[in-house]
Amino acid sequence: MLAEELAFAVETVRSAVKICRSVQGQIEVGKWDKGDRTPVTVADLAVQAVVSRGLQEQFPHDALMGEEGSEELRSPEYADLAAQVMSHVRTVRADATDPLIVTDWVERGQHAIDPNRRYWVLDPVDGTKGFLRKEQYAIALALVERGKILLGVLACPNLPTVLGTAESEVWGQLYAARLGGGAERIDLGRDDVVVRRSPLRVSTETEPAKLNWVERVESSDKNHDVTSQVVTAVGITNEPFRIDSQAKYAAVARGDAALYLRHSLSKTYIEKVWDHAAGVIVTEEAGGRVTDVNGKPLDVTAGRQLENNTGIVATNGRIHDRVLAAVREVLSRK
Numbered sequence: 001m002l003a004e005e006l007a008f009a010v011e012t013v014r015s016a017v018k019i020c021r022s023v024q025g026q027i028e029v030g031k032w033d034k035g036d037r038t039p040v041t042v043a044d045l046a047v048q049a050v051v052s053r054g055l056q057e058q059f060p061h062d063a064l065m066g067e068e069g070s071e072e073l074r075s076p077e078y079a080d081l082a083a084q085v086m087s088h089v090r091t092v093r094a095d096a097t098d099p100l101i102v103t104d105w106v107e108r109g110q111h112a113i114d115p116n117r118r119y120w121v122l123d124p125v126d127g128t129k130g131f132l133r134k135e136q137y138a139i140a141l142a143l144v145e146r147g148k149i150l151l152g153v154l155a156c157p158n159l160p161t162v163l164g165t166a167e168s169e170v171w172g173q174l175y176a177a178r179l180g181g182g183a184e185r186i187d188l189g190r191d192d193v194v195v196r197r198s199p200l201r202v203s204t205e206t207e208p209a210k211l212n213w214v215e216r217v218e219s220s221d222k223n224h225d226v227t228s229q230v231v232t233a234v235g236i237t238n239e240p241f242r243i244d245s246q247a248k249y250a251a252v253a254r255g256d257a258a259l260y261l262r263h264s265l266s267k268t269y270i271e272k273v274w275d276h277a278a279g280v281i282v283t284e285e286a287g288g289r290v291t292d293v294n295g296k297p298l299d300v301t302a303g304r305q306l307e308n309n310t311g312i313v314a315t316n317g318r319i320h321d322r323v324l325a326a327v328r329e330v331l332s333r334k
């Protein structure tokens with residue numbers, strides 16, 4: 001079931017990886033922190049264009065919920081941006097011959113979603129800050145039907161084979177899962193060719209002193225305080241691995257971490273579907289469990305945001321209830 005869709009998702013995400021590497025290679029370190037976000041915008045738009053066009057060809061009845069809009073590309077003052085996007089798209093698609101055509105491909109990701117039809121969810125470059133720092137980012141594509149995530153593919157082009165190490169020869173991995181069909185890790189080699197496919201399993205660790213955990217790099221409010229109180233209540237003593245993007249889900253799915261905890265204290269921030277859909281199915285199909293901080297399953301039926309959820313708890317399954325109990329205890333003190 002869904003073999004064709006999964007093959008499409010793997011191939012299109014692999015094309016996206018090529019684009020991201022090429023754009024990231026052009027980043028001048030230090031320039032981004034002066035506010036120039038152009039590189040990540042180029043990568044974001046080019047990836048969305050490629051995925052959107054590929055879908056239109058292979059699954060014309062499926063809609064796309066993409067993070068990016070095409071407003072900038074349409075404005076004359078951004079003609080240079082549109083030209084850059086088109087030239088990157090052209091490296092993987094010969095039919096990207098006009099910036100306006102490419103702009104239309106991007107725009108499909110903003111069309112209204114019919115909740116009764118299946119649709120794809122895309123975060124073209126998740127973890128934009130990590131991308132600009134030349135650290136961790138992900139490309140995340142998932143297929144959703146009537147509130148169920150049917151499949152997901154996550155690319156982590158810079159993720160080291162062992163978390164916390166800096167490896168010189170890392171070509172990245174894809175993580176792919178189908179509902180009820182398990183999850184696999186697909187290692188990329190030079191030129192992003194697939195060199196190995198292996199089944200993905202979460203860790204079986206339950207002993208607090210041995211548990212590793214991951215969380216966001218960015219702390220917009222005091223969310224790192226909350227997460228550290230929760231892990232302390234669980235008895236975890238290890239420091240977190242802080243990484244950008246859905247690479248955090250990959251870390252749980254492949255067993256490097258037993259917990260990914262995300263909590264925004266800001267009442268106004270609502271999580272976006274594209275920041276989670278692919279990561280959730282990869283983690284669950286690897287044997288893990290994902291809920292919000294109140295133990296509710298993630299509800300993707302509310303449109304582009306997870307309106308009915310607060311924060312994220314992704315675990316190896318075995319420690320899930322303990323973590324939820326710790327969250328309850330910590331939040332009741334607030």
Ligand code: AMP
Nearest residue numbers: 127216217218220244245264269272275
């Ligand atoms: P991460 O790399 O895990 O920090 O996630 C990056 C994503 O976080 C971005 O794509 C945003 O959609 C999302 N984001 C932005 N602001 C917040 C916030 N205050 N709390 C939680 N997530 C946020």
Ligand code: MG
Nearest residue numbers: 123126127275
């Ligand atoms: Mg994102």
